[in-house]
């Protein structure tokens with residue numbers, strides 16, 4: 489359980505909230521490049537951490553992320569004209585560049601000099617690793633871009649998708665840090681519908697529904713090892729990575745593996761940025777075709793939107809006959825199953841009435857660390873991680889070995905895990 493005041497602290501991310509401030513120390517993915525594909529493209533609305541913004545590319549290709557409302561009389565710049573290195577408000581013609589300077593004020597006489605006294609709030613933006621990232625914190629603390637392994641790879645090594653999650657960001661993240669549910673929620677799936685890597689993983693999950701969890705705190709968040717006892721002297725170990733504040737990388741028996749960032753739109757809505765990647769080789773067409781089906785690490789979308797086809801308006805396409813035949817949920821696809829459960833908890837789950845057991849230690853550890861860091865920041869202690877971009881470059885692992893201690897597994901895997909200093 490979590491006290492209501494701690495639940496509020498954990499979940500709420502608007503300006504001035506402790507968790508919102510912690511998020512504002514990190515770069516977060518916010519758009520896919522095709523949303524603002526060309527210089528002088530149409531501006532798009534962007535809601536991020538509870539703030540309404542517009543994004544565009546100027547004539548020189550620079551990315552602008554500005555407050556949506558014009559500082560004159562608060563008209564929406566979504567209606568604006570993106571022209572000649574700036575966006576012009578269509579109400580009275582004030583024009584702003586990507587840095588937030590007012591460059592033209594055609595309804596004021598030049599002698600007033602008013603345009604030099606007005607600015608619009610602007611945020612730093614950068615294209616990196618297949619996404620457009622935004623930094624919303626103090627300019628003097630702006631860190632380098634994080635070197636997630638998938639972001640450093642050539643585009644041929646990854647497959648990416650952005651989708652809407654109709655719940656608070658932490659609910660989605662907690663689903664990622666909960667290996668125990670895989671045995672049950674994702675159980676009974678017809679192997680013919682799975683990718684080869686997932687077939688092996690799901691058969692491992694089925695062999696032991698009571699994995700033993702061990703969490704190891706790190707500078708970037710933590711990793712945790714789950715041990716499933718196969719009863720024949722071997723153990724399946726899954727080492728999952730949690731990278732502050734909202735990123736997971738989930739292990740699979742075979743590449744590709746999948747990283748997801750749960751980026752808050754506001755307190756009740758999230759955009760997930762999923763990156764499935766193979767660090768060692770370009771993704772095969774078979775891998776890409778499977779991901780496109782929506783049955784694996786990411787959902788299939790309603791064309792022209794970021795809304796999953798399988799969603800709450802169609803009861804996640806739940807099929808009771810399939811469920812009666814042995815499938816756990818009757819819902820098609822691993823990601824859809826996760827989303828159904830988490831979204832149906834409500835926008836912000838009532839954590840006061842939970843009853844957490846030993847299988848929840850990883851969820852508990854993430855909550856504690858986030859709450860502590862948000863409180864530390866409110867007390868003036870800045871997080872160090874954003875300024876160490878190499879620390880984001882870690883990898884999960886899924887192995888079946890004879891070692892029965894986490895430390896022995898970690899030392900035998902060595903560099904493959906690329907754990908940062910503990």
Ligand code: FES
Nearest residue numbers: 558560561577580
């Ligand atoms: S409201 Fe934008 S120029 Fe007047």
Ligand SMILES: [Fe+2]
Nearest residue numbers: 669670674826
């Ligand atoms: Fe899941």
